[in-house]
Amino acid sequence: MTALVIAEHDNASLKGATLNTVAAAAQCGGEVHVLIAGHNAGPAAAAAAQIAGVSKVIHADAEYLAHGLAENMAAQVLAIASNYSHILFPATASGKNIAPRVAAQLDVGQISDITKVIAADTFERPIYAGNAIATVQSTDATKVITVRTTGFDPAAATGGSAAVETQAAQADSGKSAFLGSEIAKSDRPELTAAKIIVSGGRALGSAEKFNEVMTPLADKLGAALGASRAAVDAGYAPNDWQVGQTGKIVAPQLYVACGISGAIQHLAGMKDSKVIVAINKDPEAPIFSVADYGLEADLFTAVPELIKAL
Known part of the structure; x- marks a missing residue:
């Protein structure tokens, strides 16, 4: 058995989700190979070769692979899919875009959002917003899997010495084109990669209060800022700060929830925090049911006092 991990990268470096996915692939048994499909992505391929546990890196390079368009990426995966028993993607926006296309073309069922590998054909995945865990067994010859990255500790980024093999790029599908991107600039850590996150809820009352109370705490802790869905829907915080089942799934070392009641959809996104x-x-x-430390207090009094104490 050999597993193929579809790496996420920006052509220059790997994204953290790739390391978690490699860790999941290693538990499936057999060798682990990594596919780097991009444009001028030699540095990303070299980084992938350094990952502990990876035995081969497959590097496909073409201008139309630069931005990871799902149609072209799926074609690239399908070209080598017959060599693998498991094909794993991070359960990110990109992975969730490509994996279903691969599964459909292979005529197999996709196994989504796994959090544990029990055996080569058996996996655990959360259902009902994480309130139950399903054990899923697949009899398909090729398992197409998306990995919830918070469920696996990342593989070591160094220590490996895999061979890098060049693969011919598949022809451009012509079905989609990259027109541009608008990326919000921030000095803060990216939410899903942050070690510390402070999140605010609807109790903050306004965008001004959210900024006034939460920003100094995040600055003091060097943390990323998050928000509940209620706070985002009310306009207190931008959409990309939303933590929860319909937002971002996070598992930082420290998660500080201020004025968040703890609706099921929010807990599903952060309850794996250390x-x-x-x-x-x-x-x-309900937030107190998952909290390691709970403070029953008015956040407008408690948070400034906490900042002073820090």
Whole structure:
């Protein structure tokens, strides 16, 4: 058995989700190969070759692979799919875009969002917003899998010495084209990669209060800023800060929830955090059920005092 990991990268370096996916692939048994499909992506291929546990890196280079368009990426994967028993993608926007196309073309069922590998054909995945865990067994010859990266510790980025093999790029599908991107610039860590996250909820009352209370705490801790869906829907915070089932799934070392009641959809996105601190004046708030440390207090008083103490 050999597993193929579809790497996420920016052509110059690997994204962290790739390391978690390699860790999941290693648990499937057999060798682990990594596909780097991009444009002028030699540095990313070299980085992939250094990952502990990777035995081969397959590098396909073409201008139309530069931005990871799903149609072209799926064709590239399908060209070598017959060599693999498992094909794994990070359960990110990109991975979720490509994996279903590959599974459909191979006529196999996709196994989505796995958090544990029990055996080469058996996996665990959360259902019902994480309130239940399903054990899924697949009899398909090729397993097409997306990996919830928070469920696996990342493989070591160094220590490996895999061979890099050049693969001919498949022809451009012509079905889509990259026109441009608008990327928000921020000095803060990216939410899904941050070691510390401070999140605010609807209790903050306004975008001004959200910024006034939460930003100094994030600055003090060197943290990323997050928000509940209620806070995002109310316009207190931008969409890309949303943590939860319909936002971003995070598992930082420290998660500080301020004025967040703890709706099921929010808990589904952050309950795997290593240490959870909750500040809420409602003693019945569900967030306290998953918190390691809970402070029953008015956040407008408690957070400034916490900042002073830090």
